[in-house]
Every structure is written in structure tokens, then in C-alpha cells.
Amino acid sequence: MGDGRTGKDGDRRLGRRALIVGGAAAAVGTAALARDELSHLWWRLPGVEKPRVEGAVDFRGARWVAASPANLRRADRPDDYVIDRVIIHVTQGGYRSAVRAFQNAGHGAAAHYIVRRDGGVTQMIRELDVAFHAGNRAYNERSVGIEHEGFVEDASSFTDAMYEASARLTAAICGRYGMAVDREHVIGHVQVPGTDHTDPGPHWDWGRYMGLVRRARTARA
Numbered sequence: 168m169g170d171g172r173t174g175k176d177g178d179r180r181l182g183r184r185a186l187i188v189g190g191a192a193a194a195v196g197t198a199a200l201a202r203d204e205l206s207h208l209w210w211r212l213p214g215v216e217k218p219r220v221e222g223a224v225d226f227r228g229a230r231w232v233a234a235s236p237a238n239l240r241r242a243d244r245p246d247d248y249v250i251d252r253v254i255i256h257v258t259q260g261g262y263r264s265a266v267r268a269f270q271n272a273g274h275g276a277a278a279h280y281i282v283r284r285d286g287g288v289t290q291m292i293r294e295l296d297v298a299f300h301a302g303n304r305a306y307n308e309r310s311v312g313i314e315h316e317g318f319v320e321d322a323s324s325f326t327d328a329m330y331e332a333s334a335r336l337t338a339a340i341c342g343r344y345g346m347a348v349d350r351e352h353v354i355g356h357v358q359v360p361g362t363d364h365t366d367p368g369p370h371w372d373w374g375r376y377m378g379l380v381r382r383a384r385t386a387r388a
């Protein structure tokens with residue numbers, strides 16, 4: 168559950184929905200349904216409007232800076248669209264220029280998060296909403312986009328602090344939506360069908376990153 172969505176109302180809602188899911192699971196006789204699966208099924212039930220609080224973030228410790236509404240589509244994920252991908256990007260510039268671009272209505276693109284070289288995480292679009300970051304409508308609808316400050320061609324862009332913070336963020340997203348921590352679900356922009364983007368590029372250490380995500384996921388669970 169999002170850190171920005173906890174509180175008494177959220178807990179009540181979770182309790183009620185957990186009961187509904189429990190009943191449905193019993194009815195179809197899937198007693199063997201894993202506890203982990205049950206814990207995320209309630210997200211998929213339609214018709215419950217999730218609360219929005221001004222300035223709330225989905226990742227504990229993230230700083231909120233709102234993107235221009237022109238660079239996203241308001242939605243009610245994961246009820247209207249299943250979230251099953253995290254997409255890794257590199258900004259091809261510094262943190263400030265990325266924030267300015269995402270605040271600019273004329274830019275036409277923005278990601279949910281930006282991770283800085285120092286490990287700071289800024290959230291600019293709620294995970295509820297569809298961010299325009301993948302250049303592919305279906306992939307925008309199914310994913311959370313994470314930008315990383317720096318340059319594809321510069322290996323020194325990707326610091327220890329950045330890898331660690333980004334891995335914690337991706338682990339939290341995978342946990343929230345019941346995604347397996349693997350390279351089918353955590354992908355680079357370069358892997359989005361039809362894209363001409365190459366990020367995160369050859370200097371992004373996928374082996375190291377996925378190891379950190381798995382470790383963070385285990386620690387959270």
C-alpha cells in the first residue's frame with residue numbers, strides 16, 4: 168500500500184476488501200492461493216475510489232513536485248489498468264532540467280519519479296495516474312516510470328546512492344502491485360516496443376541493480 172494512502176480510512180477499506188477477496192477465494196475453492204497473491208488481489212476490484220491527498224507521495228521519503236497535468240492522464244490505477252512494469256530511464260541531463268521539463272506543459276512527457284545522483288527521490292506524478300514516459304500508450308498505462316539523473320554515455324552518472332535508492336523504490340513498486348522482481352517486469356526504456364530510445368544504456372549495471380532490488384524486496388517482506 169502506498170505510504171501516502173495509509174491512515175484510518177485506508178485501513179478500514181483494506182479490511183473490507185480483504186474480506187471480499189477472502190470470500191471470493193473460498194467460493195472458487197482456491198485454498199492454495201498464496202498469501203502473497205491474496206494480499207494484492209484487492210487492488211483489482213473495481214469501484215472503490217482511492218483517496219488523493221495534496222502533496223502525498225507513494226514512496227516514503229520522496230519529495231513531491233507536481234508535473235504539469237499536460238504530461239499525464241488522470242487515472243485510477245491499478246483498478247482501471249493493471250500495473251505490471253517498472254520502466255528505467257536516464258534523463259540525458261541534470262536533475263533540475265528534468266524537473267523543469269516535467270513541469271512544462273509543452274514538454275509532452277514526464278515520469279512518475281526522478282532519482283538523483285545523491286539518492287534523493289522526487290515524485291512528480293502519482294502512481295494512480297498514467298505518466299507519458301514510455302512513448303507507447305499501452306506501456307504508459309501498465310507501468311511506473313523512473314528517471315535517473317545523468318547521461319546514457321557517462322558511466323559515472325550512476326552512483327552507489329542512486330542504485331540503492333532506485334532499487335528500494337522499484338522493490339516497493341513490485342511489492343505494491345505483486346510484480347515479480349525480474350527482467351520481464353523491470354525493463355529499460357530501450358525494451359519498450361517501437362521506441363527509438365536507448366536508455367538506460369550500456370553503463371547501467373542490470374545485474375547489480377536487480378540484485379539490489381531483490382535484496383530490498385526481501386527486506387521489505
Ligand SMILES: [Zn+2]
Pocket residue numbers: 255256257300356364366
Ligand atoms: Zn527514457
